[in-house]
Amino acid sequence: MSEKIILLRGRKVVGGRAEGEALVTHDTISGWGGIDPMTGTVIETRHELRGQSFKDKILVFPGAKGSSGWSAMFHTARLAKTAPKAMLFTTMTTKVALGAVVVHAPAVTDFDQDPLAVIETGDWVKVDGDTGLVEVTKRG
Amino acid sequence: MQLTDQERAMLDGTEGAAKQKAMELLVRYGEALGAERLVDTNNIAGVPGSSNLFLRDYYKDVGNSYEAIYSLFDLDSDEVVSVPKVSAYSCHLQGGMDPALWAEQGMGRDAFEHFQKDEAEVAGHGIQLLKTCTPYLAGNVPVKGEHCAWMESSAVVFCNSVIGARTNTEGRESTSAAMLTGKIPDWGFHLDAYRRGTHHIEVEVSVDDVFNWGMLGYFIGDAVQENIPVVTGKIGHANLIRHKHFGAAAASSGGVEMYHVVGSTPEAATLEMAFGSRKPVDTIRYGKRERRKVYETLNSVGTNPNVDYVMLGCPHAAIEQIWEVANLLEGKKLHSSCNLWLFTSRSVKAVADANGYTKTILGAGGLVMTDTCSAIGRTMPQGTKVVALDSAKQTHYLPAMMGVEAWFGTTRDCINAALTGRWSGEAP
Incomplete structure (x- = not known):
């Protein structure tokens, strides 16, 4: 069985390389009040990912919403070793930009195709933050 | 990013290690945003240097002092630097406990003593102890067009929408860096074109008290997410409290950082002015059914x-x-x-x-x-x-x-x- 590989090109937000399993949500994510940084779990009532952890995942999401504590919560997640391995998102805001900067993991935005349509939870994703190149291997 | 000579000097460390670390963070942040430059600001609202038990424990090996936490967490520095008094007008937003009723709030004496120590550091660094999510009710009222760097989503949306001053939703690290440098990325709500409306909201049921303004805000935030709604129709009796509850709600169910109420807010004298050259991407009505649904959701x-x-x-x-x-x-x-x-x-x-x-x-x-x-x-x-x-x-x-x-x-x-x-x- 041949593996299906898709390439996406985007813009560097934060440099560096990482690979891992994708966790995809079509809901924007709240930082403060929306995640538990000690476990990396989404806690927001009615969120698509409620109860799931982004620890060590390639987090694919539309962007940030809610409190200005976004960066401090994801920053805390990095210290607690629960942060995502990389972040791919579609809508740029100051919350998500600053959050990505302090998480230190590679982050990419402004893609040539919609990562939320192309990438599914469980796909294997390689991210090169410096070149903005993202390689997606579809799950079996 | 293009930096001025003064900014370049700070980045090179000629004004000390703390300003250098602050400028490094602002440049990384500005580049992440895709900003072209920084803008001067002399009105900053944040939560500098504050620490919870987790942070104090995490940094205990490097000496978990106020300066250590300001350096390593706020400035995302790889080393502890000496943090000078702030050089821009800065205030501290809300904090973790009441200074007199902390025992009633279930806080222990240790936590209270730490709170007092932190507060002395904040004051010692020249940061005003407003201790509120509503700085605009506690003495810090910007003017229209003023460039600010504020945290606290409900204050940000009030600052942009009701006052007509200019701020993005900043975070702890960017505000702490701005307090030392008087700089913030010139992106987003600092720019004219970015402030224009994206979605048209037509209000068809009477919205004229705090309760209804709050529900409408919650509905709109969910409907437009991080976009900029322009509200027309049966919305009335605008006052500070109604705007405060509306904006806070819209910034919670979504990421609304600015809205326009036509005929009421300062950059929306008319519908045309609110949208500028943008065409509304959607027109959304708020009627009895929508109001009922938002009440039930809440x-x-x-x-x-x-x-x-x-x-x-x-x-x-x-x-x-x-x-x-x-x-x-x-x-x-x-x-x-x-x-x-x-x-x-x-x-x-x-x-x-x-x-x-x-x-x-x-x-x-x-x-x-x-x-x-x-x-x-x-x-x-x-x-x-x-x-x-x-x-x-x-x-x-x-x-x-x-x-x-x-x-x-x-x-x-x-x-x-x-x-x-x-x-x-x-x-x-």
Whole structure:
């Protein structure tokens, strides 16, 4: 069985390389009040990912919403070793930009195709933050 | 990014290590955004150097002093640097506990002593101790067009929309860096074109009190997410409190950082002015059905009618709201199984004290607290299971954070619950 590989090109937000399993949500994510940084779990009532952890995942999401504590919560997640391995998102805001900067993991935005349509939870994703190149291997 | 000579000098370290680390962070952040330059700011609101138990424990090996946490966490520096007094006008937003009623909030003496130590550092660094999510009610009122760097989503949306000053939703790290440098990325809401509306909201049911403004804000945030709504139709009786609740709600259910109410807010004298050259991407109506649905959504985490805690003051109460609560409670007593905490800023509480409102509320069995709120301080009366709230924002956060049931209604519904111990609010 041949593996299906898709390439996406985007813009560097934060440099560096990482690979891992994708966790995809079509809901924007709240930082403060929306995640538990000690476990990396989404806690927001009615969120698509409620109860799931982004620890060590390639987090694919539309962007940030809610409190200005976004960066401090994801920053805390990095210290607690629960942060995502990389972040791919579609809508740029100051919350998500600053959050990505302090998480230190590679982050990419402004893609040539919609990562939320192309990438599914469980796909294997390689991210090169410096070149903005993202390689997606579809799950079996 | 293009930097001025002055900015380049700071980045090169000629103004000291702390400003260098701050500038490095601002450049990384500006580049992440895709900003072309920085802009000068002399109005910054953040939570510099504050630390919880986790951070103090995490940094204990490097000496978990205020400076260490400011360096390593706020400035995201790889080494501890000496942090000078701030060089731009800066204020501290809300904090973790009431400076007098901390024991009632369940805080231990150790935590309180740390709070005092932190506060002395904040003051020592020249940062104003406003200790509120509503700096615009506590002495920091920017003017139209002023470039600010504020945290606190409810204050940001008020600053942009109601005042017409300019700020993005900044975070702890960017505000702490801005306090030292007087710089912030010139991106987003600092730029004219970015401030124009994206979505048209047509209000078809009468929205004329705090309760209805709050629900409309919650509906709009969910509908437009991080976009910029332009509101027309049957929205009226605008005042500071209604805007405060509307913006806070829209910034919680979505990421609204700016809105326009045509004929009311400063950059929306007309519909054309509100949208500028943009075409609305969508027109969304808010009628009876939508209002009913948002009420039901906000009340979907409450089934038990026995209310044991009423929390008011999200965002921090204005003196007009404290006056209203004192009037409703005058000569009455709270139900024996119910507590009432009302949160405000220190400066507004000083007026409430002088006017006797604090005493009236205390006489009924309630407490007026400052600095924090139940969500920020993660503090509720012991044993709380069911909360009554008049803030859509607090209703959005508190049940998820504290595992309680919540009811949302008018301030009067909340006071009735406090007096009877039962929720009797009704859908509009």
